[in-house]
Amino acid sequence: MADSMPPRRISVHQALGGGYVSDVLLWKKWSVGVAVLLSSTALWFLFERAGYNPLSFVANVLLLLVVILFFWAKSASLLNRPLPPLPDLEISENSVVIAADVLRVWVNQALLIARDIAIGRNLKLFFQVALVLWVASYIGSFFNFLTLAYVGVLLSFSVPVLYDKYQHHIDDKLCVTHKMIQTQYRKIDENVLKKIPMSLNKEKKVHLALDFEQINYKIH
Numbered sequence: 378m379a380d381s382m383p384p385r386r387i388s389v390h391q392a393l394g395g396g397y398v399s400d401v402l403l404w405k406k407w408s409v410g411v412a413v414l415l416s417s418t419a420l421w422f423l424f425e426r427a428g429y430n431p432l433s434f435v436a437n438v439l440l441l442l443v444v445i446l447f448f449w450a451k452s453a454s455l456l457n458r459p460l461p462p463l464p465d466l467e468i469s470e471n472s473v474v475i476a477a478d479v480l481r482v483w484v485n486q487a488l489l490i491a492r493d494i495a496i497g498r499n500l501k502l503f504f505q506v507a508l509v510l511w512v513a514s515y516i517g518s519f520f521n522f523l524t525l526a527y528v529g530v531l532l533s534f535s536v537p538v539l540y541d542k543y544q545h546h547i548d549d550k551l552c553v554t555h556k557m558i559q560t561q562y563r564k565i566d567e568n569v570l571k572k573i574p575m576s577l578n579k580e581k582k583v584h585l586a587l588d589f590e591q592i593n594y595k596i597h
Contacts, residue, residue: 389541402537410534421527501566 393399400406401413423429453460490506493499520528540547 389537389544393537402533403541404534404538413530414534417527417530421523425521425523425527 390399390403393402401409404410424431450460494503
């Protein structure tokens with residue numbers, strides 16, 4: 378009886394990490410979601426449609442904050458009022474070390490992929506990377522970076538909610554599509570890719586896997 382039961386599906390909330398960000402993306406904290414969408418829309422309209430310069434915008438905002446805090450502190454000292462409630466703006470050394478470790482692992486992973494393509498002559502990996510870069514270039518020809526980032530924000534607040542609501546129907550369609558793609562990929566793999574000799578640097582991949590495990594251990 379246990380073997381005939383379908384596998385338990387992972388909820389969208391768990392797949393997104395199950396934390397504060399998941400609640401925002403799934404509109405469980407709708408006020409934060411509305412604030413993010415309104416602010417991103419305002420920034421996109423300001424930079425893309427109104428033609429405002431991002432550097433000028435950041436400089437003017439920082440100048441306004443500095444002027445407000447300066448006069449607030451001066452008036453507080455003259456009127457015996459409390460100073461501006463500024464937190465301690467400091468980045469811990471542990472956070473910098475973790476960020477540097479994560480960046481180092483991803484850079485090493487990218488360099489390993491480049492080595493496998495250039496020296497190892499991994500044709501399968503070459504076609505995968507070329508396809509991803511071509512898709513990115515094709516999408517980039519329609520949008521600039523700012524519009525693409527704004528579209529990403531809109532999709533982040535719409536796709537998880539729709540998938541959470543229609544998860545069973547979407548999974549069925551994706552399963553059929555995945556089987557079709559797998560069938561075509563097996564044909565290409567057996568007829569073309571498997572006939573080409575490939576040498577992979579396995580030792581470096583093991584080291585990268587160990588680096589990922591160490592970083593996860595440090596974070597948790």
